[in-house]
Amino acid sequence: MLKLILRRLVQMVLIMAVASLLLFAIFDTPEFKKRLAVQELGGFAVSALSEDSYQAWLSERGLDAPFYIRYANWIGSILQGDLGFSYEKNREVGPLLLDRLANTGILAFFVFALMIPLSLVLGVLAGMKEGSVQDRTISFISVFTTSIPEIATAILLTVVLSLGLGWLPAKSAMIRGFEFQQLILPVLTLVIYDFGYVARMTRASMAEVMTSQYIRTAILKGIPYRRVVMRHALRNALIAPFTLIVLQLNWLLSGVVVVEVFFEYDGFGKLLLEAALFPDVEVVQACTLVAVAVAVVSQIISDIGYTFLNPRIRFA
Amino acid sequence: MAVTEIDAGPSVLDRLSRPKPLIALALLMWVPLTAYVMFGGRMDGYADTVLLPAVPATVLLYVLGVRAFRESWVAVIGLSLVFFWLLAAVSAPYLPLLDPNKPIAPFVTPFSEKRDVFFWLGTDFKGRDMLSRVIWGCQRVIVWGVSATMVAYVVGALFGLISGYLSGWWDEVISFFANVLLSFPVMVLFIVILNYLGPSGFNIVVAVTFASAPAIMRIVRGLALDIKTRDYVFAAQTRGEHPLYIMIFELLPNVRGPIIVDACLRLGYTTVAITTLTFLGLGLQPPDPDWGLMIRESAKTAMLWKFSYMLLVPALAVSSLILGFNLMADGLREMSLRD
Numbered sequence: 205m206l207k208l209i210l211r212r213l214v215q216m217v218l219i220m221a222v223a224s225l226l227l228f229a230i231f232d233t234p235e236f237k238k239r240l241a242v243q244e245l246g247g248f249a250v251s252a253l254s255e256d257s258y259q260a261w262l263s264e265r266g267l268d269a270p271f272y273i274r275y276a277n278w279i280g281s282i283l284q285g286d287l288g289f290s291y292e293k294n295r296e297v298g299p300l301l302l303d304r305l306a307n308t309g310i311l312a313f314f315v316f317a318l319m320i321p322l323s324l325v326l327g328v329l330a331g332m333k334e335g336s337v338q339d340r341t342i343s344f345i346s347v348f349t350t351s352i353p354e355i356a357t358a359i360l361l362t363v364v365l366s367l368g369l370g371w372l373p374a375k376s377a378m379i380r381g382f383e384f385q386q387l388i389l390p391v392l393t394l395v396i397y398d399f400g401y402v403a404r405m406t407r408a409s410m411a412e413v414m415t416s417q418y419i420r421t422a423i424l425k426g427i428p429y430r431r432v433v434m435r436h437a438l439r440n441a442l443i444a445p446f447t448l449i450v451l452q453l454n455w456l457l458s459g460v461v462v463v464e465v466f467f468e469y470d471g472f473g474k475l476l477l478e479a480a481l482f483p484d485v486e487v488v489q490a491c492t493l494v495a496v497a498v499a500v501v502s503q504i505i506s507d508i509g510y511t512f513l514n515p516r517i518r519f520a
Numbered sequence: 521m522a523v524t525e526i527d528a529g530p531s532v533l534d535r536l537s538r539p540k541p542l543i544a545l546a547l548l549m550w551v552p553l554t555a556y557v558m559f560g561g562r563m564d565g566y567a568d569t570v571l572l573p574a575v576p577a578t579v580l581l582y583v584l585g586v587r588a589f590r591e592s593w594v595a596v597i598g599l600s601l602v603f604f605w606l607l608a609a610v611s612a613p614y615l616p617l618l619d620p621n622k623p624i625a626p627f628v629t630p631f632s633e634k635r636d637v638f639f640w641l642g643t644d645f646k647g648r649d650m651l652s653r654v655i656w657g658c659q660r661v662i663v664w665g666v667s668a669t670m671v672a673y674v675v676g677a678l679f680g681l682i683s684g685y686l687s688g689w690w691d692e693v694i695s696f697f698a699n700v701l702l703s704f705p706v707m708v709l710f711i712v713i714l715n716y717l718g719p720s721g722f723n724i725v726v727a728v729t730f731a732s733a734p735a736i737m738r739i740v741r742g743l744a745l746d747i748k749t750r751d752y753v754f755a756a757q758t759r760g761e762h763p764l765y766i767m768i769f770e771l772l773p774n775v776r777g778p779i780i781v782d783a784c785l786r787l788g789y790t791t792v793a794i795t796t797l798t799f800l801g802l803g804l805q806p807p808d809p810d811w812g813l814m815i816r817e818s819a820k821t822a823m824l825w826k827f828s829y830m831l832l833v834p835a836l837a838v839s840s841l842i843l844g845f846n847l848m849a850d851g852l853r854e855m856s857l858r859d
Contacts, residue, residue: 368828
């Protein structure tokens with residue numbers, strides 16, 4: 205167990221190192237550096253930047269050093285908490301990113317709070333009786349909802365619930381402070397897109413458990429069906445979905461971009477896109493690093509959780 | 521997110537991909553369509569004639585497809601949805617449509633007449649006909665989506681075969697890089713790559729390759745690891761064949777079956793990705809119509825119940841295409857499990 209965790213941690217550090225190296229190399233071209241120079245020096249356009257002032261800026265920032273030293277400096281300053289400066293938002297990247305991550309965290313909290321019970325209940329109901337009417341209905345619904353892309357779900361929900369019926373606000377910009385009502389449409393969009401996948405995996409896991417020997421024994425012993433499902437089947441059937449749900453965190457970071465942009469919700473995804481279009485190089489780098497870190501950590505939690513929940517591995 | 525529950529046996533899927541006429545028809549449909557969309561601007565006079573052989577090929581392919589899929593009605597529905605859009609894409613130049621880029625009369629609601637022209641789906645905020653924009657848009661979405669998926673498959677399968685068959689250091693290095701790429705959330709990876717390369721169709725192909733190839737590589741690697749212990753591989757090794765020959769002529773034909781289901785799903789993901797990226801402003805560029813672009817352009821203006829058709833039409837179009845791909849994948853899996 206401990207050995208596994210250690211090996212996973214080493215792997216995580218390696219992946220983070222390579223990912224950050226790639227990220228640094230991508231934005232290390234003269235084109236991006238010139239743009240950064242223009243932003244810092246306060247010029248108008250890249251074409252107006254003279255070669256002399258560019259070289260002076262490079263040496264002032266310490267960017268004329270060899271590649272590995274530049275990379276070491278960059279990583280060093282990031283590890284010390286200095287993520288750079290956003291010229292579009294006119295703020296330090298660190299606090300800006302924290303703000304936006306907190307907003308996305310609120311969104312993610314409600315998504316998970318709604319999605320986990322929904323998908324688990326539906327998955328268990330479908331997997332309990334494989335091939336029955338309820339199984340077929342639930343399976344079809346989950347294929348259907350995951351087939352509709354997020355952008356289309358967002359549009360359909362907005363058109364019906366907000367433009368048509370007028371129940372909810374169409375945008376979630378939160379101009380006058382936090383309003384729960386504005387959170388409903390983005391959360392619903394993400395839940396509708398995501399629950400089907402988890403439900404299908406839960407169904408597969410449940411169906412497998414229900415055909416196993418010990419469930420047959422339990423049923424033949426005359427234990428009420430309800431109790432067989434609740435006490436015997438569920439505990440084993442829910443191991444696989446658990447790891448899957450943790451991995452959805454990774455998925456959410458990519459799914460959240462479209463939803464936040466469409467509903468104009470000030471979160472991580474919108475920040476990343478705006479920075480990429482501006483372009484605000486240091487914000488893009490910081491956002492990507494955070495995203496990769498979240499992805500890698502959730503992967504490790506899911507792996508360790510799986511081995512911990514499975515007694516056959518835990519006590520081996 | 522990657523759905524990779526591939527437990528499909530080879531039988532039905534092999535039957536589908538074996539017949540040579542089917543492949544010939546698919547090429548006859550696909551090559552003109554791709555040439556038309558990617559290089560149509562450069563073939564001034566005869567651009568429209570290029571697409572002519574593709575129309576009957578598509579119809580014939582659909583008929584053959586329905587016959588092959590008739591065991592599963594889910595797959596037939598999926599196939600019909602996909603081929604509806606394929607047919608629309610192939611026959612767009614020959615349909616009596618208005619110019620998709622020409623402003624006629626703005627904000628005309630669907631099924632109404634204005635200036636002696638009847639608009640089935642209305643016009644957008646610039647006055648361009650929605651029906652012709654949807655149909656012309658599907659051409660670009662389908663061509664770029666399928667091309668990107670195909671390139672990703674070639675790259676992913678190549679690396680998967682190498683790391684599965686050669687194992688050892690090849691496997692270690694390739695798997696590590698695949699893990700690094702897989703640890704980026706997909707959309708973040710897209711944004712970073714397209715930010716670096718600049719938005720265009722060809723760059724989308726590159727970005728999709730980076731995002732999908734690692735997952736494809738993992739699947740192919742697993743299959744190759746399993747297949748390489750078979751007798752016919754040993755026979756080829758004993759004959760003294762080159763590893764490259766064994767990978768391409770012994771392993772590749774036998775991993776083909778299970779991959780088809782995954783390919784259907786992945787076509788769906790790629791189409792979603794392209795529409796989404798265009799909506800975000802990182803994908804295909806205006807003024808030519810495209811579903812994501814239609815959503816992007818009207819997202820600001822169409823925030824009224826009366827004008828919501830501007831958003832609904834492209835949203836329903838993209839949903840139906842993706843639903844088609846997913847139902848096809850579902851039906852194929854079901855069929856392959858049955859026999």
